[in-house]
Amino acid sequence: MSAAISLKETAELLLANDDFAIICHASPDGDTLGGAYALCGALQKLQKRAKVLVPEEPSKRFDYLHSGIEPQEFNEEFIITIDVADSALLGKFEEKHKTPDLCIDHHVSNTGYAKRLLLDSEAAAACEVVFELIKELGDNIITADIASCLYTGISTDTGCFRFSNTTAKTHRFAAELIEYGFDCSGLNYLLFEIRTKDRIKLEKQALESVEFYLNGRCAVIIFTKEMLESADDEDINAISALPRQIEGVEAGVTFKEKEAGVWKISIRTKNYMNAQVICAKFGGGGHQRAAGCRITGDVRDCKEKILTEIERHLKKQKGE
Amino acid sequence: MSAAISLKETAELLLANDDFAIICHASPDGDTLGGAYALCGALQKLQKRAKVLVPEEPSKRFDYLHSGIEPQEFNEEFIITIDVADSALLGKFEEKHKTPDLCIDHHVSNTGYAKRLLLDSEAAAACEVVFELIKELGDNIITADIASCLYTGISTDTGCFRFSNTTAKTHRFAAELIEYGFDCSGLNYLLFEIRTKDRIKLEKQALESVEFYLNGRCAVIIFTKEMLESADDEDINAISALPRQIEGVEAGVTFKEKEAGVWKISIRTKNYMNAQVICAKFGGGGHQRAAGCRITGDVRDCKEKILTEIERHLKKQKGE
Numbered sequence: 196m197s198a199a200i201s202l203k204e205t206a207e208l209l210l211a212n213d214d215f216a217i218i219c220h221a222s223p224d225g226d227t228l229g230g231a232y233a234l235c236g237a238l239q240k241l242q243k244r245a246k247v248l249v250p251e252e253p254s255k256r257f258d259y260l261h262s263g264i265e266p267q268e269f270n271e272e273f274i275i276t277i278d279v280a281d282s283a284l285l286g287k288f289e290e291k292h293k294t295p296d297l298c299i300d301h302h303v304s305n306t307g308y309a310k311r312l313l314l315d316s317e318a319a320a321a322c323e324v325v326f327e328l329i330k331e332l333g334d335n336i337i338t339a340d341i342a343s344c345l346y347t348g349i350s351t352d353t354g355c356f357r358f359s360n361t362t363a364k365t366h367r368f369a370a371e372l373i374e375y376g377f378d379c380s381g382l383n384y385l386l387f388e389i390r391t392k393d394r395i396k397l398e399k400q401a402l403e404s405v406e407f408y409l410n411g412r413c414a415v416i417i418f419t420k421e422m423l424e425s426a427d428d429e430d431i432n433a434i435s436a437l438p439r440q441i442e443g444v445e446a447g448v449t450f451k452e453k454e455a456g457v458w459k460i461s462i463r464t465k466n467y468m469n470a471q472v473i474c475a476k477f478g479g480g481g482h483q484r485a486a487g488c489r490i491t492g493d494v495r496d497c498k499e500k501i502l503t504e505i506e507r508h509l510k511k512q513k514g515e
Numbered sequence: 516m517s518a519a520i521s522l523k524e525t526a527e528l529l530l531a532n533d534d535f536a537i538i539c540h541a542s543p544d545g546d547t548l549g550g551a552y553a554l555c556g557a558l559q560k561l562q563k564r565a566k567v568l569v570p571e572e573p574s575k576r577f578d579y580l581h582s583g584i585e586p587q588e589f590n591e592e593f594i595i596t597i598d599v600a601d602s603a604l605l606g607k608f609e610e611k612h613k614t615p616d617l618c619i620d621h622h623v624s625n626t627g628y629a630k631r632l633l634l635d636s637e638a639a640a641a642c643e644v645v646f647e648l649i650k651e652l653g654d655n656i657i658t659a660d661i662a663s664c665l666y667t668g669i670s671t672d673t674g675c676f677r678f679s680n681t682t683a684k685t686h687r688f689a690a691e692l693i694e695y696g697f698d699c700s701g702l703n704y705l706l707f708e709i710r711t712k713d714r715i716k717l718e719k720q721a722l723e724s725v726e727f728y729l730n731g732r733c734a735v736i737i738f739t740k741e742m743l744e745s746a747d748d749e750d751i752n753a754i755s756a757l758p759r760q761i762e763g764v765e766a767g768v769t770f771k772e773k774e775a776g777v778w779k780i781s782i783r784t785k786n787y788m789n790a791q792v793i794c795a796k797f798g799g800g801g802h803q804r805a806a807g808c809r810i811t812g813d814v815r816d817c818k819e820k821i822l823t824e825i826e827r828h829l830k831k832q833k834g835e
Binding site for chain 1: 675676677678679681682683684685686687689690691693694699700703704707708709710711712715718719722723725756757759760761762785
């Protein structure tokens with residue numbers, strides 16, 4: 196089990212060490228990447244050697260995050276993970292770095308796999324914690340590049356300040372970061388607005404294919420392998436949010452065909468249904484309002500299985 | 516021409532008067548409504564009589580805005596307009612209230628039709644100005660209801676903190692407002708997430724109908740009267756943002772058929788084109804990156820006119 200340490204202790208630890216490798220989680224998102232590149236930039240600014248390791252290729256839209264980083268070759272001495280709740284999420288780095296020196300996180304579910312843990316489970320994003328840590332490391336460290344990395348994590352993990360994890364502190368951090376002068380509206384455009392023609396096509400197909408079940412309380416979207424071929428992961432994620440957004444829908448379900456007959460299923464629920472329990476039934480997991488699993492077989496049979504389970508839970512939870 | 520007055524002068528003026536009518540603009544949006552109900556609530560808290568006049572029925576989703584308002588019957592003595600750049604936007608109230616006592620606005624294009632003008636053209640929303648004004652009126656006026664009205668204006672006019680008008684100050688205001696304790700994530704769900712089945716249908720039609728012109732730098736969506744029949748104004752607004760979001764598009768244009776052959780046109784631009792200048796050519800107005808106008812005639816002719824003007828500006832601004 197990790198030793199919980201404070202911001203001040205973490206800053207002292209980093210100042211006393213060198214040759215850092217900062218590792219992101221698999222299926223890297225804006226928060227793990229933004230936090231890692233921000234901290235890497237800050238350590239380099241302090242004349243330390245630091246690099247970022249990403250277990251899987253990130254979406255191209257995040258390329259700007261390493262624009263302020265100097266590539267450095269060295270043997271890592273101090274291992275940090277950011278936004279990684281469980282060592283299993285380290286992907287190809289799991290075996291080598293099962294017990295990192297430090298984990299910086301905001302997941303209440305953090306398994307305590309690292310030697311030391313800087314955790315703030317009230318933080319909307321790991322980048323909020325990294326921001327506070329960099330301020331603790333010293334003055335005049337944060338550049339416009341570092342600010343744009345931190346803003347990326349904070350804005351993406353809160354759905355651009357929409358989700359319930361957004362707090363007054365989140366907005367105050369955004370205000371401070373914007374004052375470092377990076378192109379915030381350009382970044383917002385890139386993260387939340389831009390739609391490639393491929394995405395428009397995918398969205399159109401998604402809207403055309405929405406099916407409603409259980410008196411409109413469940414909406415299903417199906418993406419076949421062919422539809423997903425030229426699609427960007429971040430686009431698919433964004434579109435997967437759609438079924439739950441529909442009025443009256445409690446459970447939004449997205450079917451993605453990974454290989455012929457192998458379906459990755461994502462369930463997002465609105466107010467009362469536990470998506471995790473449903474997905475656990477099929478060997479999956481996640482959170483209460485967003486979970487996933489895999490099923491193999493004909494799409495109609497798979498849909499039937501999932502819908503039966505959802506109906507059972509709807510009846511139970513609504514006391515029908 | 517209006518006399519420009521300061522926040523302090525405006526506060527003194529309001530404290531010295533009574534029996535206020537606060538008027539919103541036609542096609543009322545979250546900013547004009549939020550600002551009007553917030554100020555109305557603040558004046559009532561100060562034991563003044565105040566009411567809000569809305570020239571057109573607002574979207575049902577804004578019903579919560581008047582939950583903190585006490586309906587009062589009286590003859591109005593002091594007329595205030597909020598977020599109304601031109602008296603022509605007062606709709607059915609234009610004739611009677613052509614020259615209001617005070618206009619509170621953030622449009623640089625404000626025509627100065629009111630006797631006095633409190634204008635901050637740097638403000639992302641009229642609600643930012645109203646927030647500052649209420650703070651100037653005294654302490655302990657702002658309730659959770661008033662805060663939710665102000666947050667509504669600020670968040671809707673910035674596309675939930677995405678658009679280029681968002682500043683550090685915008686985020687600081689959001690932070691302050693959230694601390695008044697209204698249900699911010701519930702509000703965000705209502706304003707930015709929920710999609711009715713009608714909206715899904717409209718979105719599908721919009722995506723199917725996108726047309727590209729001028730080497731993909733201009734995207735056009737056309738909503739016929741029939742398509743708009745069961746549509747909510749806010750849904751149409753949200754979908755109007757779509758053409759500009761497409762990769763490579765500088766000018767996104769939405770045509771909405773108000774009556775047979777009468778087109779309300781909304782132009783949203785991305786980086787360099789001045790939408791206001793183009794709309795002014797057709798008697799419209801707005802901001803640099805979002806403006807509107809009306810044209811009458813056959814859709815093909817109207818499109819031709821708008822596209823010719825956009826092409827002229829594209830060439831001029833890109834120095835072609």
